[in-house]
Amino acid sequence: MTKKKTFLDVVSTNRFIHTLLAIILGFLFGAIFLAIMGLSVGQAYGRLINSVTTLKGFSYVIVYSIPYIMTGLSVAFSFKTGVFNIGCEGQFVMGSMAAAVVGILLGDLPGIVLIPLCFLAAMAAGALWGAIVGFLKTKWGINEVLSMIMFNWIAFYLSNFIAGIPAIHNDGSAEATKSISEHASTLLSKDLIKNMGLAPTANWGILVAIAMTVVIWIIIEKTTLGYELKAVGANRYSAEYGGINVNRSILLALAISGAMAGLGGALQLMGMGSRISVFSSQEGFGFAGIVVALMGCSNPFGVLVAGIFYGALTYGGSKLNLVGAPTQLISVIVGTVVFFISISVIFENLKRIKTRAQRNAEAAAMRRAEEKEAQK
């Protein structure tokens, strides 16, 4: 018997459709807010679309999306392995600071040595920041969410401290680090940027991000390590029973996740910022990674697309007040999207309840039929 699929069936089982629906609802809510404020929906969304669809605009989008892809990968990887890496923010900060220190102090090295060195330093710093939390969890059972939130702040103030060290601090009046050596920059050549009309900050960091997307996918899907990590994520007790070293898995998962976030910090620094300012508030790349991982359904390639989408929203959204709409509109849209993705559980439960009710009804009907038969 072929049954026609209902709306509930589709939404509760197909995460892609569900996410798409959530995004559209997000834009709808944004439109409602615009309408309430008496602003033109067409003008605001038109601006949003126009500013990301030109070649220059799109190159901006790509540049903006690089850190989001990396933090998204970091969080998605942790989701797959059963830990919730809310410490991505701190790992990102540590990674970019490590890359900055290497990029400033060893600035005389040629790019071919310096750039990989910056990447490695950033990944090591991010991995360390994740692994410390993993160690606290496996050794003393300290809840990783709590310690990660605190570690975000330790990273925040540590970064500000390092930025204040005379060898690192900016020579001018700016409250920031020195700019990293030009050898450590991932920017495309000035001529290429000019001739193609790209964003002045166009850089090849996106290639690294794409490569890492593939690497993470391979680790999760094609290696024994990934299988073990996923098994621990699904049920740590059965994994332990199956002979997997659970503590080692958690440590590794957090270290890899942290390395991704740290590398994201390096890519952002070497392509975009070229220096790190003394923070007065958290920049939020890590927290955005949670959103990106959610939108990407924790799938590495989904994260890649979601990261670019998020980059487009951030870049396009920053221009909204040129047409009189508030940039906070983007937060409304993103918040709504996250909300509707998060309530997917409700759809799943609704479906379960409905199925159970159907089954009960069918069973009751059958019993009645049997009773009738017996009476005859």
Add this chain to the structure above:
Amino acid sequence: MKKYLALILALVMAFALVACGSKNNTDNKIKIGMVTDVGGVNDKSFNQTSWEGLQALAKADSSFEVNYLESKTDADYKTNINTFIDEDYDLIICVGYMLADATREAAEANPDQKFAIIDDASCADLPNVACLMFAQEQASYLVGLVAGSVTESKTVGYVQGMVSDSMNLFGIGYITGVLEACPDATVLQYNANNFGDSAGGATAAKDMITKGADVIYHAAGGTGMGVIEACNEEGIWAIGVDTDQSILAPDHVITSAMKRVDVASQDISKAVKDGNFKSGVHMYDLSNGGVDLAPTRDHIPADVLAKVEAAKAAIIAGEKTVPTSTADCPAFTLDD
């Protein structure tokens, strides 16, 4: 399943249709773009003041079109400046010295584009950048006189947001003023190393109050909100900075050291319109009203006010100069 995909695609297309066909036409207006630092446009300080100044300008003179772009991170400065360049803005105002490097880079790459930067003189050598500087030590000196005159415990406090040459001017001016009015006063000094930590500001202020301070001046942006709050709670005088901050605690903010960032942004915008834009340093001080005591002066005793006005007149007349280097003010200890 295909049906729902189709539904979604249809919705997306409907959006795309709505989104098209809107084009705002900007006829021969003078377009002024302002790029904020990471404090954002509602920071109750520089960004907000200069934006309000520009808004007032656009309201009074319809030939101006003003807009701002907010920077969320340090990396956004370049992007935002370039956005305005791409949109053919006549003048780009960069708020705060944090934008100095990004401004220099953009100004060198776009020699025909006019820029103005607030609170930074490092770009003064470029032919297309106007550096809007404020003699913050003069205003700080005046509020220092007030503090030194009204203190009964002969102990006053000072909270600074960050140690840098430009920020130190606040402290130097203030301490000079305090010691002139009350030579044996103690000035408790604290560097918050943060412009956004209002809780930290409150803690520092309370600490000073326990040590006997009865007037506290802050030059610390958002951190200073906590200072004023603590002074309000404990019932002592606070001195605001940058804008007239008496609205934050009307009974306990005795005065504020104002920097008329709004006037400076309006002036430079008008200069662009009139075709007499000048690069280099534009100094705003007491003589041209660029810095001053806030207009709210109800709490200041008449004799103190007279003393302040006399000092102000002397500075304007050139009979008196306020020191600008830490060497001339040994009591300032935050830079050690």
